[in-house]
Amino acid sequence: MKIKIVHTRIQYSIYIGLISMLLLTNCAKEAKKKLNTWTTYKADAKASSYSPLDQINVSNVAQLQNAWTFQTDDVPQGEDPISSQSNPIIIDGVLYANSAKQSVYAINAKTGEQIWKFKALEEGAPSAASRGVTYWEDGEDKRILYSAGNYLMAINAKTGELVPTFGEGGKVNLNVGVRDNPEEISVTLTTPGSIFKDLVIIGSRLPDFYGAPPGYVRAYNVKTGELAWTFHTIPHPGEPGYETWPPDAYKYAGGVNCWAGMSIDAERGMVYLALGSPSYDFYGADRIGANLYGNCVLALDATTGAYKWHFQAVHHDIWDYDLPAPPTLVTLQKDGKTIEAVTQTTKQGFVFILDRDTGEPIYPVEERKVPASNLPGEVAFETQPFPVKPKPFVKQFMTEDDLNNYSPEDHEAILKTFRSVRYEGLFTPPDLKGTLSLPATRGGANWGGSAYDPNTDYLYIRGNNLPEIQTIVDADKHFAAQNNTRFELGRVTYEKHCVACHGIEKQGMMADVPSLVDLKDKLSEREALQKIQQGGGKMPGYKGVITAQEERGIIAFLYNMKDATIDAPQIADDEEKPTRYMNITPYRTWSDPSGNPALKTPWATLNALNLSTGEYDWQIPLGNDEKLQEPGGPNTGLLGRSGPMVTAGGLVFISGAADKKLWAFDKKTGELVWEKELPAANNANVCSYVIDGKQYIALSVGGTKENPSGSIMTFALP
Numbered sequence: 001m002k003i004k005i006v007h008t009r010i011q012y013s014i015y016i017g018l019i020s021m022l023l024l025t026n027c028a029k030e031a032k033k034k035l036n037t038w039t040t041y042k043a044d045a046k047a048s049s050y051s052p053l054d055q056i057n058v059s060n061v062a063q064l065q066n067a068w069t070f071q072t073d074d075v076p077q078g079e080d081p082i083s084s085q086s087n088p089i090i091i092d093g094v095l096y097a098n099s100a101k102q103s104v105y106a107i108n109a110k111t112g113e114q115i116w117k118f119k120a121l122e123e124g125a126p127s128a129a130s131r132g133v134t135y136w137e138d139g140e141d142k143r144i145l146y147s148a149g150n151y152l153m154a155i156n157a158k159t160g161e162l163v164p165t166f167g168e169g170g171k172v173n174l175n176v177g178v179r180d181n182p183e184e185i186s187v188t189l190t191t192p193g194s195i196f197k198d199l200v201i202i203g204s205r206l207p208d209f210y211g212a213p214p215g216y217v218r219a220y221n222v223k224t225g226e227l228a229w230t231f232h233t234i235p236h237p238g239e240p241g242y243e244t245w246p247p248d249a250y251k252y253a254g255g256v257n258c259w260a261g262m263s264i265d266a267e268r269g270m271v272y273l274a275l276g277s278p279s280y281d282f283y284g285a286d287r288i289g290a291n292l293y294g295n296c297v298l299a300l301d302a303t304t305g306a307y308k309w310h311f312q313a314v315h316h317d318i319w320d321y322d323l324p325a326p327p328t329l330v331t332l333q334k335d336g337k338t339i340e341a342v343t344q345t346t347k348q349g350f351v352f353i354l355d356r357d358t359g360e361p362i363y364p365v366e367e368r369k370v371p372a373s374n375l376p377g378e379v380a381f382e383t384q385p386f387p388v389k390p391k392p393f394v395k396q397f398m399t400e401d402d403l404n405n406y407s408p409e410d411h412e413a414i415l416k417t418f419r420s421v422r423y424e425g426l427f428t429p430p431d432l433k434g435t436l437s438l439p440a441t442r443g444g445a446n447w448g449g450s451a452y453d454p455n456t457d458y459l460y461i462r463g464n465n466l467p468e469i470q471t472i473v474d475a476d477k478h479f480a481a482q483n484n485t486r487f488e489l490g491r492v493t494y495e496k497h498c499v500a501c502h503g504i505e506k507q508g509m510m511a512d513v514p515s516l517v518d519l520k521d522k523l524s525e526r527e528a529l530q531k532i533q534q535g536g537g538k539m540p541g542y543k544g545v546i547t548a549q550e551e552r553g554i555i556a557f558l559y560n561m562k563d564a565t566i567d568a569p570q571i572a573d574d575e576e577k578p579t580r581y582m583n584i585t586p587y588r589t590w591s592d593p594s595g596n597p598a599l600k601t602p603w604a605t606l607n608a609l610n611l612s613t614g615e616y617d618w619q620i621p622l623g624n625d626e627k628l629q630e631p632g633g634p635n636t637g638l639l640g641r642s643g644p645m646v647t648a649g650g651l652v653f654i655s656g657a658a659d660k661k662l663w664a665f666d667k668k669t670g671e672l673v674w675e676k677e678l679p680a681a682n683n684a685n686v687c688s689y690v691i692d693g694k695q696y697i698a699l700s701v702g703g704t705k706e707n708p709s710g711s712i713m714t715f716a717l718p
Contacts, residue, residue, distance in 0.1 A: 038090050038687040041132040041192050042449060042643075046329035047263040049451035049645045051688040055695035057649030060717060061664050061674045067696060067716040068112030072709040074101035079522070080514050081703030083683045084710045085447075085642075087132045088698050090689040091142075091157070096135065097700060100710055102127040102148040106160060109698075110691045112714065116160030120148035124524070126531035128540075131261075131447070131684070132192045134200060136222045143222065145200045147189035150174045150541075152202065152220065167225030174204065177227060179251075180213045186533055186541025187213065191261040191326070191447070194271065196302040198222050201271055203258025207540040208320065209497070210580055212279040214250075215257020217298075219305060229305030233257065233275060233293050240307055241292030253287050255279035256294045260447050261326030263342070264302060265356060271302040272329070272342050272356075276322035282430045282470065282583040283318065285377030290315045297327055297344045297352070299359060309359035313346055315381035318373070318429055320441045320586065321347045325449035325643070332457045332611040334362060343452070343611070345445035345461055348426060349394035350387050351609060363389040363614050373429040374422075375472065375581060380429045389614035393607045394444050394463040395599075396426045398436075402600050406628075410592035417590075417598075421469060430472045430583060438599070440468035441587050448643025448685050451652065453667065459609045460644045460652050460667070462622060465637070467599050471585040476577070478584070490557025493550045497542065501587065506558075519558050529555055589639070596628060602637035606644065606654065608670060618670040623657035645686045655682040655699060662686070662699065662715075678713070680704045 042049045056064065075082060088097035095109040098120075106115040121127060127148070134145040135157065142157035143166075152174055154166035162170025174189070175182035193202040199219045206212045217231040233256040234249060235241040245253065255278045262273045278287055278294045295314035300307060314321045327342045332353070340356045353362040365387050373380035395402075400418060405411040421434035428435055443466050451460040479492040495504070498516075502508055506516040519528060529551060533543035546554070556562075590598040597603055602621035609616050623638030642656030646667055655662040660681050664674040680702040687698050696714045703710040 038088075038689050039135060040089055040194070041087050041134070041261065042326060042685065043645075043687065045194065045264040045266060046452070047261065047326040047449060048328060048454070049449065049643060049685065050453060051645060051647040053647060053688055053690055053695045054649040055690070056647070056651065056688075056697065056717060058651060058666050058673055061649075061651060063717050064664075064674060064676070064697070064715045065718060067714040069714070070105070070107055070112045070114070070712045071707050072099040072101075072103070072105065072711060074099050074103050075703060075708040077708070079708050081680065081705065081708040082710060083681065083702040084700040085129050085131045085684045086700040087685040088687055088700065088712060089133060089135055090687070090698075091135050093691055094157075095689075095698065095712070096133050096144055096157070097712055098130050098133055098146065100127065100129075100703070102130055104133060104144060104146055104155060104160070106157070107712070109689060109696070112712075118155050118160045120146065120153065124527045124530070125149060126527070128188055128205070129190055130192075131190060134192045134195060136195050136198075136200065138198070138223075141223075145193055145195075145222065147174070147192070147202070150187050152189070152193070152200070152225075154222070154225065165224065166222075172220060172225045174202075177218065177230065178204075178213050178216055184543060185213045186543040188541060190259050194262050194264050195222070196264050196266065196269075196271060199228055199302070201262065201264075201302065203260075203262065203273065205259045205540055206255060206257050206279070207542055207545045208255065208277075208279055208281045209542075209545050210280045211545045212254030214254055215259075215276065217258055217273060217300070217305070219302075231300055231305045231307070233298075234278070235292065241310075244290040244292045245287060246289065249287055253278055255281075256291070260322070260324050261449070263327050263329050265329060268356070269302050270308060270356075271300050272327040273298045273300070274323035274325060274327055274344060277314070277317035277320055280580070280582070281317070281320035282472065282586070283375065283378060283581040284316055285375075285379075286578065287316070288379045290381060291317070295321060295323055297323065297342065297354060297359065311344075311352065311354050311359045311361070313344065313350070313352060313385060314348075315384060316379075318378070318380060319427070319437060324447055325445050328450050328452050328459070329356065330452050330457065330459065330611055331454065332362070334612060341611075343450065343459060345393075345450050347439055347441070347444040349392035349396055349439050349444040349463060351390045351393065351459070351461070352385075352387055353390075353611065353614075361387065363387060370427040371424045371429060374431050375429070376579065378429070384427050390609055390616065393461050393605070393609070393616070393619070394439050395465045396439065398438055398467065398599060403598055404592065404596060404600050406592065406594060406596045410594050410596065414590070414592045414598045417469065430470050430581070432472050435470040435472070436467060436590070437470055438467040439464070440466055442466050442468075442589070442639065446641040446643075448641055448656065451644040451646040453646045455648065457611045458617070458646075458667070459611055460646050461607045461609060462640060462643055462654065463605045463607055464639055465599060465603050465605070466597070466639060467590045468588060469585060469590050470583045472581050473584055475580045475582040478582070485562065486553045486556040487560075487562045488553075489550060490553030490555065493546060493554045494557050495584075496582065497546065498554075499584065516558060525555050525559060528558060601628075602634070604637035604640055604657070606652070606665065606670065608667065620665075620670045622654070622663075623659055623661070625659070642683055642685050645688065647688060653686040653688075653697060655686060656684070657681070676715070679707075680710070
């Protein structure tokens with residue numbers, strides 16, 4: 001009997017011990033889960049941009065102060081400041097982020113002290129816009145997945161060294177396996193890949209021009225770097241969607257790439273992708289048809305890449321209406337039912353809300369007739385999808401009454417333009433007489449995406465109201481060289497590909513586009529050619545899009561070498577050269593002669609959408625140009641590309657406009673409750689994390705004259 005009692009006590013003790021160990025393990029897991037609150041780009045696999053932290057809230061946010069600032073050190077003093085788009089992630093107290101020059105940093109997230117730095121590019125190699133890194137772990141094997149140049153790399157998260165067993169010495173060449181000769185193309189990533197089990201799923205960044213490669217979606221084994229699957233976004237014979245293109249389009253058509261990002265439903269084992277438009281963006285005579293999977297929300301089996309469903313937001317895109325932001329996975333209440341859905345914001349200012357399993361719209365979507373094209377050879381699609389609900393979050397139609405009037409002369413000039421161009425509202429096709437486009441290439445939503453609050457089922461969206469005037473020309477005639485010099489070929493090549501951003505005088509047309517004046521003092525000819533081929537900053541790589549002769553020509557033009565001659569290209573008498581129409585004024589806000597926006601304010605807004613009702617609770621101007629603000633009037637709003645973050649503390653944080661502000665708004669009312677002027681314009685999404693019970697707000701900030709590399713800044717309560 002005593003033996004039995006002892007045995008029972010032992011069993012009881014073991015049982016209690018096991019229970020205690022289990023509880024401790026679960027507590028440790030929960031503690032780690034709470035610590036790791038921003039573990040991937042845009043917070044989580046659902047691309048929610050939501051923080052469950054509430055220490056910083058509406059009642060105390062006014063007390064926020066700078067906790068620490070980490071200065072990156074990639075750009076030498078005296079060079080032009082650069083802009084960063086990196087959204088940091090935080091794993092076990094370590095903040096991982098990439099700089100605008102594409103180095104990767106591991107930083108103590110509590111103190112701001114550097115742990116290690118990985119230099120991803122060789123000295124002088126061009127850097128491109130990059131929005132973050134990806135983390136994966138299996139036991140003690142912890143890795144950062146990152147892309148720079150045309151390589152996907154695996155970096156040891158503890159040491160900052162390449163993992164030699166991944167690919168070839170830690171790298172995988174992304175040029176390989178995308179139809180075209182890998183020596184003649186440049187495939188890079190803008191948005192970091194997403195993790196599903198032992199796979200990293202990636203999209204691509206490509207030039208938006210004739211001759212671009214296709215934007216295949218691919219998955220690689222995180223451990224080995226081996227290609228696991230490929231999805232042809234321009235379908236091959238026998239694949240669904242092939243019939244929506246001309247028969248041989250899969251051999252020559254390009255684009256349809258996932259540059260904006262994706263989301264993953266781990267329980268369903270599905271990945272949801274936002275796809276861009278086919279190339280060329282503004283003329284599609286060589287791709288008549290709906291062009292699947294261009295401009296689609298595409299759902300695939302994450303394990304195999306098998307097709308699940310698609311929803312096309314634009315048929316046969318001729319407006320550069322890429323899907324500009326990752327799909328966001330949400331839950332909403334409708335007709336007494338709980339619905340798991342995926343939301344997609346667009347450049348047109350639409351929000352499509354789709355069933356996560358089927359892709360069917362939750363709110364009605366109507367196919368409405370749109371204007372026909374007048375361009376020779378072009379066949380615009382007869383209808384386009386319009387959601388009945390929610391309403392657009394940006395302006396989609398304008399009249400003469402919407403034109404600004406800063407002076408009688410300026411007003412008369414834009415009124416004359418308005419009356420001279422073709423304009424029939426949304427989806428007016430590009431036209432030789434010029435076309436007014438609203439929203440335009442930078443309108444509506446942008447790559448920062450939306451933020452979803454799972455506690456309230458609200459979606460927060462940044463919207464831009466920026467019209468453009470499309471100027472369509474026959475490229476070969478318009479850019480015909482006047483003589484047989486390499487310099488002249490370079491001049492017309494520059495005007496064809498570079499003027500839209502860098503300007504006719506090479507001075508730079510936008511805040512984050514560098515001047516090319518005196519380029520010889522900044523880059524060697526070799527470095528400049530590398531940048532043209534591989535891309536840099538906002539510019540995609542043009543390798544394979546322009547010829548080797550055009551490359552030599554543009555170097556001659558940029559470096560003012562006027563004496564070299566070239567042989568004129570020979571065209572056989574019976575060779576029919578297709579007409580290539582181009583929009584030579586894309587990405588430029590329509591402005592009056594004095595440089596003021598032609599459209600009345602607001603030029604940008606922040607919007608709170610109740611997903612369960614399909615109605616907006618509030619909409620406020622976001623950003624302000626004090627010089628153009630009416631006395632006592634509302635803020636003007638300013639163009640911005642980054643997206644919001646919403647928190648359990650009742651706040652929406654957002655930044656990313658030319659006024660260099662970081663704002664916090666009350667998520668219930670849209671009231672501004674805190675703002676901070678930053679050292680430079682921020683062009684990245686905000687994130688939040690907690691260490692030792694203290695919540696931090698963190699973001700990447702662009703470079704300044706004193707520190708051209710930029711920085712990572714954090715804020716916390718005293």
